[in-house]
Amino acid sequence: MKKLLILSLIIILGSFIWVTAKFINFIEPGSVTPTIHVQPFHGMPQETQDYVMKELKKMYPYVELEKPIALPQSSFYEPRKRYRADSIIAYLSRITPRNHVSIGLTAKDISTTTKNSKDWGVMGLAYRPGKAGITSTKRIKNDRQYFKVVIHELGHTQGLPHCPVSSCYMRDAKGKNPLDQEKEFCTKCKNHLVAKGWKL
Numbered sequence: 001m002k003k004l005l006i007l008s009l010i011i012i013l014g015s016f017i018w019v020t021a022k023f024i025n026f027i028e029p030g031s032v033t034p035t036i037h038v039q040p041f042h043g044m045p046q047e048t049q050d051y052v053m054k055e056l057k058k059m060y061p062y063v064e065l066e067k068p069i070a071l072p073q074s075s076f077y078e079p080r081k082r083y084r085a086d087s088i089i090a091y092l093s094r095i096t097p098r099n100h101v102s103i104g105l106t107a108k109d110i111s112t113t114t115k116n117s118k119d120w121g122v123m124g125l126a127y128r129p130g131k132a133g134i135t136s137t138k139r140i141k142n143d144r145q146y147f148k149v150v151i152h153e154l155g156h157t158q159g160l161p162h163c164p165v166s167s168c169y170m171r172d173a174k175g176k177n178p179l180d181q182e183k184e185f186c187t188k189c190k191n192h193l194v195a196k197g198w199k200l
């Protein structure tokens with residue numbers, strides 16, 4: 001009798017755990033605020049990593065700094081001696097756990113294919129929406145400017161498209177460097193991020 005009771009208890013408990021796990025699995029995508037992994041690549045100065053962390057923590061509650069890693073060798077583009085941004089974000093996306101977003105920081109030059117160019121140098125690139133983005137300090141003057149690129153790419157991962165407001169962080173750089181004109185997220189972009197747990 002006692003054995004039967006214990007067995008029934010185990011079955012009830014087991015079913016409860018199974019249903020709970022299923023439920024968490026069901027509600028997880030999009031409804032839990034993701035953790036942002038700041039992922040430096042080798043050669044990124046410590047001060048820049050610290051600056052990005054300090055500023056990002058003011059805007060978003062869950063941010064973690066990862067240990068520096070090497071850029072994937074497969075992303076190296078021999079003809080221009082630089083790294084393919086699309087290949088880097090594919091790599092970052094693969095190594096990023098579920099319900100996390102990775103933003104890569106590199107000092108190397110990065111590039112992607114555009115309408116008019118096979119290999120076009122960029123300041124950053126990200127999935128929209130998605131789990132990964134990459135940013136480069138190569139075309140940037142200072143940490144303040146660089147942080148704007150970081151949050152622009154993170155904005156893309158959160159689903160934001162380019163924005164027509166010239167002072168908004170989501171402005172399209174269009175091959176130039178308009179970063180000093182960007183002051184904040186405009187109201188529309190801000191509202192989109194606040195709904196996703198950003199503290200703006």
Ligand SMILES: [Zn+2]
Nearest residue numbers: 152156162172
């Ligand atoms: Zn963009």
Ligand SMILES: [Zn+2]
Nearest residue numbers: 163168186189
């Ligand atoms: Zn905007």
